[in-house]
Amino acid sequence: MQHIGKASISFDNTPYIQEYASIVGKKEGEGPLGKYFDEINEDSLFGGDNWEDAESRLIESTISKLLSKANMSSTDIDYILSGDLLGQLIASSFGLVNFNIPLFGLYGACSTFGEAVSLGSVLVASGAANRVIASASSHFASAEKTFRFPLGYGNQRKFSATWTTTGCGSVIISKDTGKVKITGITTGKIVDYGLKDKENMGACMAPAAADTIYNNLCDFGRNPSDYDKIFTGDLGYIGQTILIDLLREKGIDISDVHSDCGIEIFDINLQDTHAGGSGCGCSASTFCSYIMKQFEAGKFKRILLVPTGALLSPTSSNEGNSVPGIAHGVVFEAV
Amino acid sequence: MDYLKAFLIGGIICAIVQIFIDKTKLMPGRIMVGLVVLGTILGFIGLYQPFIDFAGAGASVPLLGFGNTLMKGVKEAVDSEGFLGIFLGGLKTCALGISSALIFGYIASLIFNPKTPD
Amino acid sequence: MDEKEYESYVKKVTPTTSLAKNMFMAFLAGGIICLIGQVLINLFIKMGLEKETAINYETLILVFSAILLTGLNVYQKLAKHGGAGTLVPITGFANSVGSCAIEFKKEGQVFGIGCKIFTIAGPVILYGLFSSSLLGFIYWIYTLFSH
CATH class of the missing domain: 3.40.47.40 (Stage V sporulation protein AD)
Incomplete structure (x- = not known):
């Protein structure tokens, strides 16, 4: 380690x-x-x-x-x-x-x-x-x-x-052999672009996700294509657009490999969930179901999971603070 | 005619407020407060009562009317009680709206439970 | 990208629902609620009540219905489409009182229902009272000189 x-x-x-x-x-x-x-x-x-x-x-x-x-x-x-x-x-x-x-x-x-x-x-x-x-x-x-x-x-x-x-x-x-191995982590820092709209969490968190994904690719010397998928936690549709744009500015194109747990978990057209799913349980339950099953079916060799968080409280937003974001990356690989 | 006026004017007020919901970051709470305060101001300068006389429920049912009722109470109380009227009048005229909402709201809490949307 | 640039960029990529459609729905919902109010007022006047009393009974019925519909999980469904049309009428005020009381009942009679029932309604009452009293004060000074 x-x-x-x-x-x-x-x-x-x-x-x-x-x-x-x-x-x-x-x-x-x-x-x-x-x-x-x-x-x-x-x-x-x-x-x-x-x-x-x-x-x-x-x-x-x-x-x-x-x-x-x-x-x-x-x-x-x-x-x-x-x-x-x-x-x-x-x-x-x-x-x-x-x-x-x-x-x-x-x-x-x-x-x-x-x-x-x-x-x-x-x-x-x-x-x-x-x-x-x-x-x-x-x-x-x-x-x-x-x-x-x-x-x-x-x-x-x-x-x-x-x-x-x-x-x-x-x-x-x-430490005993299991279904999937965890080969690395990239820890996010707090990223704040000053946005205050708590009804647009995806936009508040996307810069943090971009930062973590960028660091992960640099630190491990990888390209987006080295991952079968890069899953963010709960950016939703708007956050996804922003994330792809922000990374493109840095010369990185993840549009082919990016997925978002918040987009996967609900059907936006049938379920009236607006920008997508969110919450700690969104990335956790998506990973512990769909993503793990894809690994077990041999469909994934290596993925990056990047759960995203909006660091606000009712108090902080009443006091007029912005909504900073954070995102923690974990690399999973097939055994 | 009463009905048409109530429908059209009530509807127009709501449609205008919808612009504030969609285009600003004001939350519903601030919008409600704003409407009531605006109602007191319009009542104070004497514009709202003629408006209610014209539009009926179309003007009295929106929260602007609630503000106007408050103001009306204060004005009447100042006329009859002088200085003390500033503190006596408001709750008197809007007592019905506030009391009924609180009392029915409380009873509802004894009967109903919160439900998640489908 | 600085904060201002980011904010305007976000605004650009964030789709919004059609304002015209929302305004039309608000118009419809608000109009219908006010229409119901007018029907009730006229009905009570026809029954021989004074206009003031008729308006009071109308308010009572609107408030009661809104809270009943809140408890039955209907008002919030109407509000999803009605927007300002269900927020602006007195029924929106009633909905805020009823929904807070119901949501917080599990936190107890005093600290749950008792405190939280005012979460949204409290500011409306406070600022309505404050501004009417402030204006009342001005009106009082005016009466001192006009007599």
């Missing part, structure tokens, strides 16, 4: 994704990726009492699913790295309490899955842990309540608005 270039780490004794699991809500299940998820829960409350409880239950059942798919119990796991969008990470705290596994709670807004997999890989590659879980979740209703309006409020969404994914994706990262 060594630091290379500006912002990357390359793993020589690579950590592996040993198992993965994803659970999503009804709308995500009806989307184009529906058949790839482990479970689709029709009940938006997930059997809980309120939206926050619902998200905790979503996390708890995803981790349980993950452990049962891997034939493991919580004692086999050294650490969990998990995050969500709620204040003080309450969805993770209440969802993970029963597992009795040491926890690193992470907040990277919607980039959290990238952050969790990055740090989890470092823990495993350094020998500090044998097996860790990296996880991220979001819930449409708990996010709306925290960041936007009450569900019953008659608000007209702009075209640039995104739709928070109800979903959780979790992976076991292990």
